[in-house]
Amino acid sequence: DAGVIQSPRHEVTEMGQEVTLRCKPISGHNSLFWYRQTMMRGLELLIYFNNNVPIDDSGMPEDRFSAKMPNASFSTLKIQPSEPRDSAVYFCASKLGTDSTDTQYFGPGTRLTVL
Amino acid sequence: TQLLEQSPQFLSIQEGENLTVYCNSSSVFSSLQWYRQEPGEGPVLLVTVVTGGEVKKLKRLTFQFGDARKDSSLHITAAQPGDTGLYLCAGGGGSNYKLTFGKGTLLTVNP
Numbered sequence: 469d470a471g472v473i474q475s476p477r478h479e480v481t482e483m484g485q486e487v488t489l490r491c492k493p494i495s496g497h498n499s500l501f502w503y504r505q506t507m508m509r510g511l512e513l514l515i516y517f518n519n520n521v522p523i524d525d526s527g528m529p530e531d532r533f534s535a536k537m538p539n540a541s542f543s544t545l546k547i548q549p550s551e552p553r554d555s556a557v558y559f560c561a562s563k564l565g566t567d568s569t570d571t572q573y574f575g576p577g578t579r580l581t582v583l
Numbered sequence: 584t585q586l587l588e589q590s591p592q593f594l595s596i597q598e599g600e601n602l603t604v605y606c607n608s609s610s611v612f613s614s615l616q617w618y619r620q621e622p623g624e625g626p627v628l629l630v631t632v633v634t635g636g637e638v639k640k641l642k643r644l645t646f647q648f649g650d651a652r653k654d655s656s657l658h659i660t661a662a663q664p665g666d667t668g669l670y671l672c673a674g675g676g677g678s679n680y681k682l683t684f685g686k687g688t689l690l691t692v693n694p
Contacts, residue, residue: 499680510686511671524681559625568675568682569614569633574625
């Protein structure tokens with residue numbers, strides 16, 4: 469079975485440009501998470517969807533960040549405009565269930581560099 | 584805000600050595616998970632512990648959840664180069680979906 473798929477794997481852009489990261493969760497999973505990982509702050513939860521509905525977006529840094537999940541098989545994270553401090557690895561994860569003990573399956577991540 | 588502190592931050596050892604890494608918090612967690620992340624990949628779940636004092640073994644890896652459910656440890660026996668990676672602990676709040684991640688221990692096992 470295919471795992472969580474993310475694209476692109478690497479993105480280099482200039483400050484001020486719009487960036488869109490994409491995620492295809494594992495089929496049948498009803499929970500989807502977007503995380504950001506940096507050396508300084510570790511792995512941080514940005515937003516959580518359940519059954520395609522955003523449940524918790526308290527981790528989204530500011531209005532420049534937005535996320536959508538138009539259907540059960542696709543989600544996007546958009547940054548507009550991008551800034552150098554947004555440089556990080558962004559992970560999408562999905563799981564079946566809503567309990568914290570349910571196994572989250574992470575994608576390979578998108579490494580974003582904003583110049 | 585619940586925080587998880589992991590130590591050491593970096594660890595470099597020779598193949599065959601034993602090691603222990605730690606995950607500590609001032610908060611109580613309902614569950615504790617350990618993940619391993621290899622370069623260029625996402626974290627992969629190794630184990631979930633839910634009961635204070637619980638010990639789980641996965642081949643050469645032994646995981647323990649503290650009695651008070653505020654801390655956990657991961658012990659690796661006879662480390663191998665394939666154990667190299669970033670080990671992350673993550674605390675859960677029961678039926679709450681959210682996990683709080685530590686910053687990780689970066690382990691390098693040299694042949």
